[in-house]
Amino acid sequence: MKSSYALSRRSTLGLLAGAALPFAARADGPHDMNCMPASGDSPAPAPSGPPRKVTIAWNETAVCTAAVPVAKAKGFFARRNIDVDYVNFAGSTDQLLEALSTGKADGAPGMALRWLKPLQQGFDVKLVAGLHAGCMFLMTTPTSGLSKLQDLRGKTIGVTDIGGPDRNFFSIRLKEAGVDPETDVQWRQFPVDLLPVALQRGEVQAFSDGDPFSTMQKKQFGLVEIDSNMRDKWAHTTCCVVGLRGSLIRDDPATATGVARAILEAGAWLSCNPDEAAEIFKPYAPKANAADLAAIIRAQGHHHQTSGAAFRDEIVLYADALKQVGVFRPSLDSHRYAERFTQDLFSS
Numbered sequence: 001m002k003s004s005y006a007l008s009r010r011s012t013l014g015l016l017a018g019a020a021l022p023f024a025a026r027a028d029g030p031h032d033m034n035c036m037p038a039s040g041d042s043p044a045p046a047p048s049g050p051p052r053k054v055t056i057a058w059n060e061t062a063v064c065t066a067a068v069p070v071a072k073a074k075g076f077f078a079r080r081n082i083d084v085d086y087v088n089f090a091g092s093t094d095q096l097l098e099a100l101s102t103g104k105a106d107g108a109p110g111m112a113l114r115w116l117k118p119l120q121q122g123f124d125v126k127l128v129a130g131l132h133a134g135c136m137f138l139m140t141t142p143t144s145g146l147s148k149l150q151d152l153r154g155k156t157i158g159v160t161d162i163g164g165p166d167r168n169f170f171s172i173r174l175k176e177a178g179v180d181p182e183t184d185v186q187w188r189q190f191p192v193d194l195l196p197v198a199l200q201r202g203e204v205q206a207f208s209d210g211d212p213f214s215t216m217q218k219k220q221f222g223l224v225e226i227d228s229n230m231r232d233k234w235a236h237t238t239c240c241v242v243g244l245r246g247s248l249i250r251d252d253p254a255t256a257t258g259v260a261r262a263i264l265e266a267g268a269w270l271s272c273n274p275d276e277a278a279e280i281f282k283p284y285a286p287k288a289n290a291a292d293l294a295a296i297i298r299a300q301g302h303h304h305q306t307s308g309a310a311f312r313d314e315i316v317l318y319a320d321a322l323k324q325v326g327v328f329r330p331s332l333d334s335h336r337y338a339e340r341f342t343q344d345l346f347s348s
């Protein structure tokens with residue numbers, strides 16, 4: 001059963017297409033490459049009795065969260081005695097966090113840089129794991145002469161959301177490169193399908209967005225990459241996180257842990273089985289080519305998952321970086337923030 005809270009800018013397009021823990025030995029089937037999720041290989045017993053009913057909210061055209069449909073299709077939820085309904089949620093982050101807080105949904109994947117600021121409003125939501133690294137790109141034309149972040153000084157960058165995760169991330173990257181993201185560059189907002197048009201018209205000299213749009217636009221328009229969150233330390237840092245309703249963790253920790261484990265296991269599985277994962281995801285991107293979806297999955301950092309102290313350290317890293325670009329106030333205690341909004345479900 002699926003329902004929908006809001007229409008997504010992604011769905012309205014029909015889409016062109018629609019310390020971290022390394023994976024260790026694990027086998028779920030004859031075609032697997034022995035991958036183990038960040039939750040470990042000694043899961044707690046599934047809750048007994050009738051299946052637990054759980055609702056997962058997700059943006060069903062976002063291929064970076066393909067672990068959600070994979071978890072159901074490959075039986076990762078069922079083996080933990082969890083019966084899952086999906087909600088196609090494409091409203092604002094505040095609305096999503098409110099849905100989790102009020103029990104309209106029990107869990108959701110989401111981009112860390114989209115969630116961290118709104119969480120300060122006090123939503124009853126805990127971040128429990130890092131699902132994968134990498135799915136944001138900064139691109140330009142091959143004739144622009146722009147090849148590195150320092151080349152963007154004095155230029156205009158197009159984004160789909162002035163307060164979005166890619167704007168925040170590339171502000172961080174520009175700051176790291178010695179370019180002030182507020183005074184040395186300009187940012188302009190466009191609908192995602194108009195970003196290449198703005199680039200061709202010279203209204204922007206580069207633009208950023210996340211997958212699957214970035215990869216498909218790169219292919220369609222012959223664009224080149226200036227930067228991405230699959231470079232340097234960020235290639236080994238969580239991009240998308242798993243969040244759960246706080247009351248679910250408190251009232252039914254076995255189910256909460258089972259939900260998180262199932263999604264992480266699915267993410268580990270799809271990292272090793274991108275072609276089959278693409279076929280599972282394809283109904284959500286009917287205009288996509290399965291081979292292109294598989295290529296996107298391969299290019300993303302699905303080999304990277306974190307939980308426990310390693311995940312908390314990543315949230316500290318993000319909080320410190322967001323202070324440098326003015327998203328968080330300079331006085332924020334990053335460690336205290338991470339302690340408040342993360343929950344370790346897997347430590348014995």
